[in-house]
Amino acid sequence: MPHMGVDPKLSHTAALILRAxxxxxxxxxxxxxxxxxxxxxxxxxxxxxxxxGLIQSKWEAEAIATAEQRPPRKYYKLTRAGKxxxxxxxxxxxxxxxxxxxxxxxxx
Amino acid sequence: MRYLPLGFLLRxxxxxxxxxxxxxxxxxxxxxxxxxxxxxxxxxxxxxxxxMQQVTxxxxxxxxxxxxxxxxxxxxxxxxxxxxxxxxPVRCLLFLLLLGLxxxxxxxxxxxxxxxxxxxxxxxxxxxxxxxxxNASNSFFPSVALGEFRYWQRAAQGVFSDLAFYQIIQKQVHxxxxxxxxxxxxxxxxxxxxxxxxSAFPTTEPVRTAKGTSRLILSxxxxxxxxxxxxxxxxxxxxxxxxxxxxxxxxxxxxxxxxGKADAWLLEDADGIDTLSADSxxxxxxxxxxxxxxxxxxxxxxxxVPNNNGGVDGFACTSVRQYAREPFISxxxxxxxxxxxLPATTSLPLGEYPFNPRQQPLSLRLRxxxxxxxxxxxxxxxxxxASLDVAxxxxxxxxxxxxxxxxxxxFAATLAALRWTLRDQRRRCPVCLQLLRHPVRVGQPSRNFxxxxxxxxxxxxxxGFLHVPELPTSWFSTQRWLYLDAxxxxxxxxxxxxxxx
Numbered sequence: 329m330p331h332m333g334v335d336p337k338l339s340h341t342a343a344l345i346l347r348a349x350x351x352x353x354x355x356x357x358x359x360x361x362x363x364x365x366x367x368x369x370x371x372x373x374x375x376x377x378x379x380x381g382l383i384q385s386k387w388e389a390e391a392i393a394t395a396e397q398r399p400p401r402k403y404y405k406l407t408r409a410g411k412x413x414x415x416x417x418x419x420x421x422x423x424x425x426x427x428x429x430x431x432x433x434x435x436x
Numbered sequence: 437m438r439y440l441p442l443g444f445l446l447r448x449x450x451x452x453x454x455x456x457x458x459x460x461x462x463x464x465x466x467x468x469x470x471x472x473x474x475x476x477x478x479x480x481x482x483x484x485x486x487x488m489q490q491v492t493x494x495x496x497x498x499x500x501x502x503x504x505x506x507x508x509x510x511x512x513x514x515x516x517x518x519x520x521x522x523x524x525p526v527r528c529l530l531f532l533l534l535l536g537l538x539x540x541x542x543x544x545x546x547x548x549x550x551x552x553x554x555x556x557x558x559x560x561x562x563x564x565x566x567x568x569x570x571n572a573s574n575s576f577f578p579s580v581a582l583g584e585f586r587y588w589q590r591a592a593q594g595v596f597s598d599l600a601f602y603q604i605i606q607k608q609v610h611x612x613x614x615x616x617x618x619x620x621x622x623x624x625x626x627x628x629x630x631x632x633x634x635s636a637f638p639t640t641e642p643v644r645t646a647k648g649t650s651r652l653i654l655s656x657x658x659x660x661x662x663x664x665x666x667x668x669x670x671x672x673x674x675x676x677x678x679x680x681x682x683x684x685x686x687x688x689x690x691x692x693x694x695x696g697k698a699d700a701w702l703l704e705d706a707d708g709i710d711t712l713s714a715d716s717x718x719x720x721x722x723x724x725x726x727x728x729x730x731x732x733x734x735x736x737x738x739x740x741v742p743n744n745n746g747g748v749d750g751f752a753c754t755s756v757r758q759y760a761r762e763p764f765i766s767x768x769x770x771x772x773x774x775x776x777x778l779p780a781t782t783s784l785p786l787g788e789y790p791f792n793p794r795q796q797p798l799s800l801r802l803r804x805x806x807x808x809x810x811x812x813x814x815x816x817x818x819x820x821x822a823s824l825d826v827a828x829x830x831x832x833x834x835x836x837x838x839x840x841x842x843x844x845x846x847f848a849a850t851l852a853a854l855r856w857t858l859r860d861q862r863r864r865c866p867v868c869l870q871l872l873r874h875p876v877r878v879g880q881p882s883r884n885f886x887x888x889x890x891x892x893x894x895x896x897x898x899x900g901f902l903h904v905p906e907l908p909t910s911w912f913s914t915q916r917w918l919y920l921d922a923x924x925x926x927x928x929x930x931x932x933x934x935x936x937x
Contacts, residue, residue: 357475357482360495367498371472372505379509398481399474 341365343417345373346406347424349383350414354403362428374404382410445489449476449496456496459503461510462524462870463897468506472499525807525869528860532814539821547657547690548697548828548838549821552763556693559633561757563729565737566695567599567720570750578603578696580751583714584741588722595739595753596722600628601709603718604696609652610675617662621676622698626651626705631723636691637701649673651703652681656689658699676702693760695719724753766839767820770846774854777847782855787902787915789866800867807869808861815857819849863902865895866917872902881906888912898924 338346344363353362360370377383383404393400406414418424450473457469479495480488543549558564569579585601592599602624608616622628629637637653652674654663663669672683681702692698696719728737735758739751778784827842863872872893879889890906904915 355475355478356471357478357495367475367495368501369498371498371502375502375506376509399470399477401474401478402471 337420338413338417340421341369342373342377343414343421343424344427345370346377346382346410346414346417347428349374349404350406350411351428351430353428354405355401356404377410378404381407382413383407445492446476446480449480449492452496453499456499456503459500459507461507464506464510468503472502523871525864529807529810529814532811532818536814536817536821539818539825542825543821543828546825546828549763549824551690551693552760552824554690556756556760557634557636557688557691558693558756561693561760562732562735562755563724563726564632564756565722565724565753566756566759567722567739567751567753570738570752578717578719580718580720581714582709582712582716582718584749585718585720586714588720588741592739592741595725595728597725598627598631599720599722600625600631601718601720602628602694602696602701603712603716604698607676609700619658619662619699620697622692622696622701624701624703625709626703628701628703628721631721632694633723634691636688638685638688650676650679650681650705650708651684652676653685653687653701653703654683655687655692655699659686662699679708693756694721695759721756722753762839763824763842764820766843767823767846770823770843771816771819771850774847774850777851778854781851782858783914784858785914786858786861787917789917790919804864804866804869808857811857811860812854815853816850819846819853823849862915863893865897865899865902867899868895868897870895870897878903879906898927 344365345359348359348362351362353359356367356371356374359365359374360367363370365373374383378385384407385402385404387402388400390400453469453472453476456472457465460468476492476496479492543553555561556564567580568577580601582601585599588596588599602622605621605623606618607621609619609621610616654669659665659669669683670685673680674683675681687701724737735755737753739753740748741751743749823842823846826845827838830841860871864870865872873896874894875891877889878892879887881889883889888903888905888909891904893902893904895901898920900920901918902915903912903918905912908914
């Protein structure tokens with residue numbers, strides 16, 4: 329079951345990743361590139377955020393990937409709980425917004 | 437810096453990801469690997485050639501950490517411990533295979549066991565026979581008197597083309613400079629090597645021995661252990677039983693495949709052997725006449741010899757090729773005894789698995805039996821070589837004691853192994869072959885005649901339940917499997933596994 333805390337306090341790294349996903353970096357490698365964090369940190373963190381119900385994943389449609397001759401990838405987006413948590417975290421880490429400005433969200 | 441081709445790199449990194457995926461629990465593995473492979477493709481194609489190799493290597497390195505973290509997280513959650521090491525049927529077989537390889541490796545490291553695995557270094561080992569008395573329990577004990585050997589030398593030329601006598605004695609060897617070592621010596625007639633027809637006892641350096649001086653051949657192990665591999669030992673005179681003998685050569689490792697443990701071979705001429713009494717017991721090794729060995733499948737012959745009491749004595753002539761197989765024959769016998777004893781120690785039925793063609797097609801049912809057979813073969817393989825290893829490591833030096841220890845170990849280990857194989861098979865899901873988990877007590881013993889009571893185990897993937905009765909009754913005598921249809925599946929899966937695909 330997701331661990332839904334009343335006032336979940338995220339670590340700076342988790343908040344950074346959450347902010348990156350919120351800002352439109354919606355797959356693992358783009359989050360890595362944006363945050364500068366290594367893969368061994370980003371993917372486990374995203375998995376835990378998903379376990380805690382703050383983000384959810386969705387596989388890209390096979391047809392789109394096939395048309396572009398590449399493997400389908402897994403996209404992540406914030407849940408309602410994730411948005412609430414991120415808002416709380418931005419108050420705690422105000423520089424996050426400046427570190428990762430909002431981009432045009434990719435449509436998947 | 438030289439850059440590797442992109443296709444090669446992709447394949448190499450994909451292999452690394454596959455390796456990392458084995459850390460991930462089974463249920464998560466496929467999706468985990470799919471995501472990492474997809475990400476890898478993009479990492480490789482989005483980076484410039486100059487930095488690609490380092491970036492990709494670092495990226496793939498993170499996969500191992502992710503796999504470990506995921507595995508640990510699921511373990512901590514207590515949801516998927518069923519995917520622990522022993523649960524997976526493939527890992528179970530791999531583990532048994534590794535055990536088997538380890539026991540074979542140990543067997544090759546131990547000189548005595550290695551000799552049993554390698555073919556005898558004697559020319560035509562089938563026609564080279566060990567003669568033993570019929571009433572001797574086997575050919576491991578010295579059972580032929582020197583007097584009988586002398587008689588056969590004269591009278592059995594139609595049976596044997598050549599024959600030699602030897603007995604194993606424990607004697608001190610005075611190696612000079614006051615040094616004395618106690619060796620197990622095969623005291624033999626001087627034609628022993630001619631009868632054996634082997635190159636394992638090298639005679640490339642002929643050493644002149646004075647007339648009446650016996651020859652001593654050292655085993656490779658004794659030469660290294662007691663004489664510190666002294667290359668000058670050849671030609672040296674040492675004292676055995678107060679007699680001067682000349683060390684003539686060093687035998688090759690694993691040269692001796694006949695009964696009795698020997699550190700050295702003392703080859704004496706007829707005068708030396710004649711000092712023994714006619715009642716001295718020993719081993720006789722002989723070459724069968726070619727006219728008697730035409731049937732290539734025959735490895736044992738029988739010989740009757742008139743005795744002084746007017747009757748006849750029977751002797752078995754066992755080929756050395758057959759003798760080399762003795763450890764495996766002993767194991768087969770012990771395994772058969774264990775198989776016969778098995779019903780007395782555990783119940784044999786594997787349980788009732790109702791036929792369900794939709795959930796258990798023929799291929800799945802076959803897979804279950806193939807797994808059972810593979811497990812059985814592998815564990816017998818492990819026990820066979822492990823019993824040889826244990827006997828070799830802990831048994832006393834005598835061959836007969838070694839065989840006794842091997843048989844006792846083989847019997848006990850085979851019985852335990854067969855019990856474990858049956859028990860493991862009963863505790864596995866017939867569909868996915870994973871170990872069943874979460875045992876719970878069901879029912880009340882006081883209501884035994886009204887409803888069943890016992891233990892219920894569950895397949896965590898959701899294939900079904902196993903009901904094991906506490907007290908077998910006429911209507912519930914053995915464990916029963918209850919299939920669950922696919923609609924139950926989501927209940928058994930943790931939420932993080934149920935994802936939109």
